[in-house]
Amino acid sequence: MWVATSDLPQGGGHPFYERLNQVLRAGGFDxxxxxxxxxxxARKGRPSLAPGRYFRLLxxxxxxxxxxxxxxxxxxxxxxxxxxxxRLAPPASPPDHSTISRTRRLLSVxxxxxxxxxxxxxxxxxxxxxxxxxxxxxTTLEANAALRSIVRRDTGEDYTAFLTRLAEASGIATPTxxxxxxxxxxxxxxxxxxxxEWTHPHDPDARVTKMKDGRTHLAHKAEHAVDLDSGAVVxxxxxxxxxxxxxxxxxxxxxxxEQVEAVQPDxxxxxxxxxxxxxxxxxxMTDLKALGLRSYISEPDRGRRCWKxxxxxxxxxxxxRRRIRGARGRRxxxxxxxxxxxxxxxxxxxxxxxxxxxxxxxxxxxxxLVQVAGCNLGLLLRQPEERDYPPLPLRARRQPxxxxxxxxxxxxxxxxxxxxxxxxxxxxxxxxxxxxMDPGPRILESRPHPEQGYRAVLGIMRxxxxxxxxxxxxxxARALALGSPRFHTxxxxxxxxxxxxxxxxxxxxxxxxxxxxxxxxxxxxVAATSEEDRC
Numbered sequence: 001m002w003v004a005t006s007d008l009p010q011g012g013g014h015p016f017y018e019r020l021n022q023v024l025r026a027g028g029f030d031x032x033x034x035x036x037x038x039x040x041x042a043r044k045g046r047p048s049l050a051p052g053r054y055f056r057l058l059x060x061x062x063x064x065x066x067x068x069x070x071x072x073x074x075x076x077x078x079x080x081x082x083x084x085x086x087r088l089a090p091p092a093s094p095p096d097h098s099t100i101s102r103t104r105r106l107l108s109v110x111x112x113x114x115x116x117x118x119x120x121x122x123x124x125x126x127x128x129x130x131x132x133x134x135x136x137x138x139t140t141l142e143a144n145a146a147l148r149s150i151v152r153r154d155t156g157e158d159y160t161a162f163l164t165r166l167a168e169a170s171g172i173a174t175p176t177x178x179x180x181x182x183x184x185x186x187x188x189x190x191x192x193x194x195x196x197e198w199t200h201p202h203d204p205d206a207r208v209t210k211m212k213d214g215r216t217h218l219a220h221k222a223e224h225a226v227d228l229d230s231g232a233v234v235x236x237x238x239x240x241x242x243x244x245x246x247x248x249x250x251x252x253x254x255x256x257x258e259q260v261e262a263v264q265p266d267x268x269x270x271x272x273x274x275x276x277x278x279x280x281x282x283x284x285m286t287d288l289k290a291l292g293l294r295s296y297i298s299e300p301d302r303g304r305r306c307w308k309x310x311x312x313x314x315x316x317x318x319x320x321r322r323r324i325r326g327a328r329g330r331r332x333x334x335x336x337x338x339x340x341x342x343x344x345x346x347x348x349x350x351x352x353x354x355x356x357x358x359x360x361x362x363x364x365x366x367x368x369l370v371q372v373a374g375c376n377l378g379l380l381l382r383q384p385e386e387r388d389y390p391p392l393p394l395r396a397r398r399q400p401x402x403x404x405x406x407x408x409x410x411x412x413x414x415x416x417x418x419x420x421x422x423x424x425x426x427x428x429x430x431x432x433x434x435x436x437m438d439p440g441p442r443i444l445e446s447r448p449h450p451e452q453g454y455r456a457v458l459g460i461m462r463x464x465x466x467x468x469x470x471x472x473x474x475x476x477a478r479a480l481a482l483g484s485p486r487f488h489t490x491x492x493x494x495x496x497x498x499x500x501x502x503x504x505x506x507x508x509x510x511x512x513x514x515x516x517x518x519x520x521x522x523x524x525x526v527a528a529t530s531e532e533d534r535c
Contacts (some may be wrong), residue, residue, distance in 0.1 A: 013084030016381075020059070021085060023380055027122050029055075036114050040106050049095050049103045053086050055115055055370060057100055060085070062374035067352035069104075073097040109362050112369040116236075117262050119373040123232050124263040128379050130229040131260035131267060133332065135274040136249055137340040138223035139348060140241055141364070142355040143206035145218040150198045150208075195242050203359040209241035220356065220364060223248050224343060224372065225256035228274060228332060231339045232379055233372045234259050238365045245278035250287075272296060274332050274340075285316035295320045296332045346378070347371045439476050439485030446485070456487040467494050474499035 013021075024030070030052040037051040060082060061072045076082050076094035088094060123129040151158050157165070160180070167175040167183045175183065193208045193216075200206050206218040221243060225235040235256030239248045257270050273288060275297040288295045289312075299321055307314035323329045348354040351371050358364050440457040444450040464472045475493040479485055481503060493499055 014081035016063075017081060017085035019381060020063075020377065023122070023377065024056075027118070029118070032118060033115065036111055037107060040108070040111070049099050051103075051107070053095070054100065054103045054107075056086055057095070058367065058370040059374045059377070061367075062347070062351045062371045065350050065352045067355060068097075068357040069100045070097040073100060104363065104366055107366070109365055109369075112366045116369045116373045117259060119376045120232070120234065120259055121263045122380060123230070123376055126380060126383065128230045128383075129227055129232050129234070129260075129263065131227055131234060131264055131270060133228045133272040133274065134225045134234065134253070134256055134270050135228050135332075135336060135340045136223065136225050136252055136279065137276065137336070137344070138221055138245060138248065138278075139344050140209060140211050140219040141222050141238075141348070141353060142211065143200075143203055143218040143220055144355075144357050144359055145200040145203040145206045147193070147208070147216070147218060149200060149202070150193070150218075151201050153197055153199050156201075205240065205359075205361045207241035220361065221248065222348075222353075222364075222368060223252045225252050226340050226343060228335050228339050230379065231342065232376050233343050236365075236368055236372050238361045238368060245275075246281045246284050249275070249279050249284065272332075274336065276336065280320075282310065282313035282317065285320055286313050289316040289319065294323065296324055296329050298324065298333060343372065343375055346375050351375070439480055439490070442480065442485040459487040460490050463490060463494060471499050474503070478503055 033051040033055060041048065057072050057076060060066070060076060061069075064072075064075055066072050066075055073094060073096055076086060083090075083094065086094065120129065148159070152162055155162075163180045163184055164175060166187070167180060170183070172179060172183065195207050198208065200218055203218070206220060208216065209219045209221075210216055211219060219241040221239045221241045223237050223239065224233050226232070227234050235252055235258075237248070237252045237255055239251065253270070253273065260267065260269055270293065272294045273296065275295075277298045277300040280297045280299050284297070285295060295316075297320055299317070324333060347368070351374075353368065353371055356364050356367070358367060439460065440453075443453040443456050447453040460472070460476070463475075467475075471494060472490070475490045475498070476485075478493055478499060479489045482489065
């Protein structure tokens with residue numbers, strides 16, 4: 001029996017990918033990439049991979065944590081929800097890994113950068129990008145090359161041939177492997193794997209470096225710039241792994257400034273730069289000051305320094321030191337672990353880019369740009385589709401951070417000492433009185449032990465210092481009306497400004513009319529009790 005393809009049941013796609021397709025469709029993604037990639041496609045010949053489907057496949061690699069194009073092709077052919085995301089009908093098959101690789105090679109780096117800029121534009125339109133305070137950080141990506149395959153730059157011989165030539169020159173006629181090992185250990189003034197003398201024949205861009213976990217590998221350096229007001233990545237570069245942070249920072253800041261200017265042409269651009277100790281140097285401080293950028297870069301302990309004849313570097317370094325010791329500087333430096341390291345965890349660890357399966361900086365940059373674009377799309381996907389209240393400020397959208405144990409509940413008094421009454425209108429008076437609609441009793445009653453709710457009650461009382469008792473009363477009343485007397489509920493209501501909205505009265509319920517044919521809930525409760533008695 002033959003069944004038409006159109007008659008086959010079509011299952012719904014995954015809710016996450018349906019929401020992602022909705023975001024892409026709302027911004028006109030497919031029409032944008034079709035026009036962008038039109039010069040790379042011929043009008044005749046076998047139909048190739050559509051650009052919208054190609055970029056969706058790379059996004060699948062990020063969201064599914066797939067490190068290679070073979071894994072992406074296999075996952076797309078195995079999942080029906082991904083077929084729906086790629087808009088593939090049942091008779092059509094997903095593209096092979098060779099098709100994905102060929103499309104990547106043919107499309108230019110500028111096309112991938114344009115897709116990255118398109119995602120940044122969506123963030124700017126949604127109010128999730130400011131681009132004034134930027135943090136810079138770097139990580140290493142393990143290259144698709146082995147150390148045992150490196151060759152000399154001058155002669156082209158591998159390490160074994162190089163050792164054999166040195167051993168024969170020292171008097172060993174036909175050295176064995178064991179003799180070569182002993183000879184290699186006994187060599188003096190040796191620098192075995194200098195990047196100036198050794199390279200990989202198939203990946204010349206890879207450099208010998210020490211990874212984050214302490215191992216030595218051929219690797220690449222990925223550096224990105226993050227908007228510290230929203231967590232969005234505004235610039236990403238791939239450079240040689242042996243390039244110093246103070247040198248690679250220049251290119252990354254240029255790329256980030258171009259991206260911010262492209263999505264916000266009327267904005268002020270980047271005004272502040274945040275970095276760790278690796279980016280601190282006299283030249284960096286001087287250059288940032290000359291460009292009019294305020295630096296918040298941690299300063300390593302170099303001891304007492306001599307500034308004779310270097311007054312410009314001294315003024316720039318002292319200005320940076322003064323800023324990082326201030327309240328704003330300390331707050332920005334604390335944000336590094338949250339907002340600078342988190343994109344690396346998403347892109348490299350869970351996104352599958354810690355070890356690359358591509359060779360050459362252009363190919364790696366193409367994949368990395370789409371990976372980071374997917375990371376930025378996550379900021380859009382976490383926003384609610386419709387709001388009936390004012391949007392949260394940028395800093396209120398961050399995920400809550402873990403805090404240490406709270407303070408003691410009450411200071412211990414001397415036996416027999418009378419407690420002093422608080423002064424009218426003081427902070428202690430406001431803290432003691434608390435809100436009129438206090439959810440504290442509900443919190444204490446909901447805990448197995450009342451002591452477990454003390455910290456939440458104290459947190460609600462502390463909100464009155466910042467917002468005032470009038471707003472705290474309205475927020476507490478709304479939390480009680482919602483049936484959620486919790487600290488985070490009251491805090492979110494105050495942050496979103498919902499306490500200023502009028503509180504809707506509870507809906508009136510009509511009593512059940514009395515009639516012989518209407519039994520009501522009491523009848524069924526009595527019937528259930530009688531049934532239990534009979535059992």
